[in-house]
Amino acid sequence: MTRPADRLRIPADLERLAEVRQLVRDVAGAAGATRDVVDDLVQAVDEAATNTITHGYAGAPGWVDVTVAIEGPTLVITLEDDAPAFDPTGLPDPDMTVPALVRGPGGMGIRLMRIATDELAYRPRATGGNILTMTRSIAPRPEENP
């Protein structure tokens, strides 16, 4: 069974990130996700939206659409924007064992997104822009508290 999705559009303004986090907190919480799962998804959506606003729009006006859907046992978060095309899933994971100066905070953002989700998928938007889909099972992972 697929319940109706919840959706929010924010302008490309870091001050509005809190609204995106709250949307995910509300929908994931209502879906019965544990605190660990909710925290992870809030992290992932914040990192993704921050990247879009900071690097995608880079100060230019724009918008970010966030949709949170419950699809069976899975939460699916979709971020859509019309910023220049950029695939964050193509970024290498920072090598945590190497003291490399190339390991920038942006790399930490993608690392946190990967750890926090089960799947990250990117596709360009047909009319320009980006669509990033983050998927996570509602059930906690084996190492997490139920």
Add this chain to the structure above:
Amino acid sequence: MALQTTVEQVEGSVPVTILALDGELDGASYERVIDAVRGIYEAGGRHLLMDLTNLQFISSSGLVAMHSSMRMMRGEAPPDPEEGWGALHAIGAEVAEGAVQANLRLCGTQDAVQKVLDRTGLGPLIPTYPDRATAIAAF
């Protein structure tokens, strides 16, 4: 929730400045933390305790603020956010060797925040205590 910052001065075996962060530390607010720590250092503060008891969220932007705070409390310029994390390893090695006193400490980290610190390798680099009293006594 917007981030609230509160600065307090206490006397332990050394003077300790407490910077309490309440709310969420994200891309909108991390520069305020850097500014607050810069102000503390410039005012002569040399022992900083960040009280994270009421910090519910930290993003990678917040980690940049933590990293910058470590640097500034060592008397160094905060790094360019694009420069990267290379300096973290050097700081961590020195702390482990006892070569320098850790001038920045944390207390009261909630699970969600500690998880992020640990997942990015920053957690072990900053001494962390359960509460203010324990942290102040450890300076």
